[in-house]
Amino acid sequence: MSFPSLVSHGDYLSPHYLAEVLPKDLRAKDGLLARWAAAEDDARAAHHAAVAAARAAGEDESAVPARDRTVRETLRSLHGPYFAARPALTAEAESDPALRSRDGEKQLTELHLETLRALGFTEAHEQQLTVHRADVEQKRSVLHSEPGVVALGCGWSAEPDAALDPDGPGRLLAPVALRPSGELPDAKSATDFLFATDDPPRYVLLLVGGMLLLADRLAWHEGRYLSVCLDGALDRRDDRNGGELDTIAALVGAEALRPPAEGGTNPLASFVEKSANHAVGVSTELREGLRLSVEWIANEVLDRLREQGVRPEDVEEPAKLAKELSRQSLRYLYRVLFLLYAEAQPTLGILPSDSPEYARGYGLQRLGDLVVRDLEDERSRTGTHLFDSLQLLFRQVESGHRPYGSEPEDIAAREAEREAARVEQRSAELLAAGEITREEYAERLREADRARRAAARSGDVGLRFEPLRSDLFAPDATWLIGSAPSPLRAARTRTRCRSATATALLRRRWTPGCGTRRCTRCCGG
Incomplete structure (x- = not known):
């Protein structure tokens, strides 16, 4: 889950x-x-x-x-203190994203310390950390320090995308002054510095109001880290056994980052190692699946040609045909793999996979459910529903459907966005001039946001596919799969449902553990 x-x-x-x-x-x-x-x-x-x-x-x-x-x-009980402090901190951050005012900084620091204690760092308090780098001693203010773990306090944010903004929430509440000169003003540069010290911690916790980022020294420089939106998790209050809050506590709580008392690896490091080993196993299985699937697709295309009286040598010289057919079969499978990833990551904006209409009409989950069923009659076995469904999805991804900006509602939404931005800018100017109070300023911002949200976008009433326009999905990129080229355009090479083709990948995707050559559970032997 x-x-x-x-x-x-x-x-x-x-x-x-x-x-x-x-x-x-x-x-x-x-x-x-x-x-x-x-x-x-x-x-x-x-x-x-x-x-x-x-x-x-x-x-x-x-x-x-x-x-x-x-x-x-303790993490479940953080809901009360967090939402008690949230309104004032949000209002403060709207006028000063870096939260440089003394009162705002103090209130946010107290919330950060409360969060650390809720995560099991019961002794968390502001302290001076002494580190050494290149024989130079440096001191810096941190929220917590213990062997292997350092916690830093940043500004306020409840949005994942803003958490590392060096000019906003990602700015440290207490920037680090370096000797003989220089400064580390933001979370990223401070984390880079700590990991480069003579005795670096394994983990750095970055507290950014409603966001928490966990940086691992062994992965941070590769752009790999974990972020947690505490704001959303505490709002949902999923306190089931093994639910959202339990999982967060298991990944970033003190118990996860500290080695066990009996010695050994800390639990989070064990999770990371298991994840890497699991990915290696999946990759090996996937390579074998790709090899078999390329064979199945190529053989199906050749079978379809022969059934219609077309000899492969009439299409292309045999050696050249074999090479081209292998390349196009692999490209077809890469399309499926690409869409599996895009479907799991709706924030990429490639597929509207978070829409129930998409899941019912286009989703690979639906196709995955279909291909594990036994095909009992000849019509089902020789049908091309799977191929036709994938082709439709390929076309929508490549050419798009109702792309943003093509509907009247989109124009209205853009105008509402511009008007809201003007209101926000004007309100900030009035606040700076002392012509309105902070409460009036916050109300104007809320009203502008309400107006922005009220502008109905056409995406709210139907599916959208933004055109990808890529070589991978170009219509002629797999011209051998679907129909043969001129002068053999009458020859149909659409793969049938009884053939394995891309169903191999779909089966492996939706039936974990499947992938062996002699699998009888879902591949039919």
Whole structure:
């Protein structure tokens, strides 16, 4: 199961591992969820016993200390303090994205410390960290420091895309002054510096208001890191066992980043290693699947030609035909792989895969459900529904359908956006001149945002495909698959549903573990 608050940049944890494998690791008999449940049961039993003993002794029950809580419990309880502080911080950040005012900085720092304590860093407090680089001693203010982990405080943001903006939320609340000269003003440069010190931490936690970023020294310079939208997760309050908040606690909580007491690797490092090993296994399986699928597609095309009385040598010289057919079969499969990835990443804007209409009409999930069924009659086996469905999707991706800017509502939306921007700029000028109060300024911004949202875009009432215009999806890029070229245009080479073709990839995509040559579970032997 995947969660919208968790984004693995650069596949720090592979999407499949994060969605399918990690939940099983957490729910294992000796997994983190089981350990949390046992610790909570023991703490409740000990607390109840202490209360009973106080009652029996005639003592004040309220004097009994509160029971110990696991990190998932403390993270769940962060909802109250976070949303109590959020309105004031949001209003402050609207006028000063870097939150440079003393009051705003103090309030945000307190929220950051509260967040760290909720994640299990119970001793978190502002402190001076001394580091050495090239025999030069440097001191800097941090929110928390312990062996292997350093936490830094930045500005306010509840949006993932703005979290590393060096001129906005990504600016450090306490910029680092370097000796003999220089400054590290933002989160990225400070993280780069910490990882280059003589004794670098393994992890740096960047707290950006409603966002939390985890940088791993072994992956950060490759652009791989984990970001967590605490704002959205705390708002949804998914506190199920193994739900969104539990998964966040398992990945970025103190227990995940610290080595176990008995020694060994910290849990997050183990997750990363398992993810990498799993990706290697999937890649090996995928290569074998691609090889077999290329053979199946090529053989199906040749069979279709022969059935219609067309000899392969009439199309092209045999050696040249074999090379071209292999290239086009592989290109066809790359199209499917590309769309599988694009469908899993709707934020790329290639496929509207977050729309239920897309899932019902175009989705590869639907095709995947179809191909695992047995085809019982000749009409089904010789039909071309799978091929025709993929071809339709290929055309929509290449040529587009109702691209943005082609509908009247789009023009209205653009005008509303420009008007809202003018209102925001004018309001900022009035605030700076002292002609309106901060409350009036915040209300004007809210009204501008409401007007912006009220402008209905045509995308809200139908599917859109922005034209990709790529060589991969060009109509003539796979001219051998679908129909033969002139003078043999009458020859149809659309692949049939009974052939394996791209169904091999779809089957492997939707049936985890499938991929062996002798698989009888879904490939029919």
